[in-house]
Amino acid sequence: xxxxxxxxxxxxxxxxxxxxxxxxxxxxxxSGLGNLANVIIAEKEIPYSEIPNFPVSTVQGHKGxxxxxxxxxxxxxxxxxxxxxxxxxxxxxxxFPVRVMRLLGVETLLLSNAAGGVxxxxxxxxxxxxxxxxxxxxxxxxxxxxxxxxxxRFPDMSEPYNKELIKKVCDIADRHQIKVHQGVYTGxxxxxxxxxxxxxxxxILGGDAVGMSTVQETIAAVHxxxxxxAVSVITDLGIREEDNTITHEEVLEAAHxxxxxxxxxxxxxxxxx
Ligand code: HPA
Numbered sequence: 001x002x003x004x005x006x007x008x009x010x011x012x013x014x015x016x017x018x019x020x021x022x023x024x025x026x027x028x029x030x031s032g033l034g035n036l037a038n039v040i041i042a043e044k045e046i047p048y049s050e051i052p053n054f055p056v057s058t059v060q061g062h063k064g065x066x067x068x069x070x071x072x073x074x075x076x077x078x079x080x081x082x083x084x085x086x087x088x089x090x091x092x093x094x095x096f097p098v099r100v101m102r103l104l105g106v107e108t109l110l111l112s113n114a115a116g117g118v119x120x121x122x123x124x125x126x127x128x129x130x131x132x133x134x135x136x137x138x139x140x141x142x143x144x145x146x147x148x149x150x151x152x153r154f155p156d157m158s159e160p161y162n163k164e165l166i167k168k169v170c171d172i173a174d175r176h177q178i179k180v181h182q183g184v185y186t187g188x189x190x191x192x193x194x195x196x197x198x199x200x201x202x203x204i205l206g207g208d209a210v211g212m213s214t215v216q217e218t219i220a221a222v223h224x225x226x227x228x229x230a231v232s233v234i235t236d237l238g239i240r241e242e243d244n245t246i247t248h249e250e251v252l253e254a255a256h257x258x259x260x261x262x263x264x265x266x267x268x269x270x271x272x273x
């Protein structure tokens with residue numbers, strides 16, 4: 001068995017000793033979006049620091065625990081806090097928990113993130129359902145020897161974000177009168193926010209939003225056969241005017257403010273699965 005498969009098995013065995021329940025849905029919560037975890041009726045919470053082979057999240061706004069519990073009447077695995085490439089983890093480390101979830105039986109992965117809006121129609125606090133992504137500005141987590149036990153060498157990326165799940169969430173948003181956009185998420189490494197020229201470039205390239213997470217996790221999830229749904233909270237609008245700046249604090253604040261909408265969408269989506 002390869003090192004990675006051995007590590008995954010070790011981690012899964014550890015978690016399985018603490019939680020025997022099954023869930024086919026996994027959720028990863030983004031920056032400032034950890035409060036959804038409070039809506040979950042938790043059966044078990046495991047701090048990342050206790051989980052063998054899990055990196056420890058260092059970023060402010062990330063609580064760093066794996067939760068098994070109930071949302072919308074369904075059992076779910078939730079990662080409150082994710083690992084970012086900019087923290088110094090390898091792309092494989094960033095995706096490790098996704099693979100752990102897969103081996104725990106997760107088939108559908110829901111992701112949320114905070115992102116900068118580069119589509120001029122977006123406003124701060126809007127939600128954007130990710131319909132596609134651009135991953136070229138980040139490192140592909142599948143570089144290196146392929147783990148055949150997880151998935152194929154050359155995964156198809158024609159539908160990284162499951163169309164049926166997108167349709168379901170659009171219907172839910174309609175019913176609850178929540179405005180949602182659909183768009184292309186551009187993954188970058190961070191940790192710098194983009195320059196004026198970079199925001200402009202991302203828009204020219206076809207991006208509607210830009211952020212420092214999600215694409216690597218999606219690639220790993222698609223590789224191992226999961227359905228993915230992902231949504232961005234638009235927390236800033238890039239740098240458009242002469243004197244505007246962007247801070248992590250305003251990103252977190254905007255994410256917090258939009259969180260109730262996200263909670264409705266995720267809860268209702270899980271209910272419908
Ligand atoms: N750029 C990159 N990542 C982000 C941004 C942004 O403007 N906002 C929130 N995360």
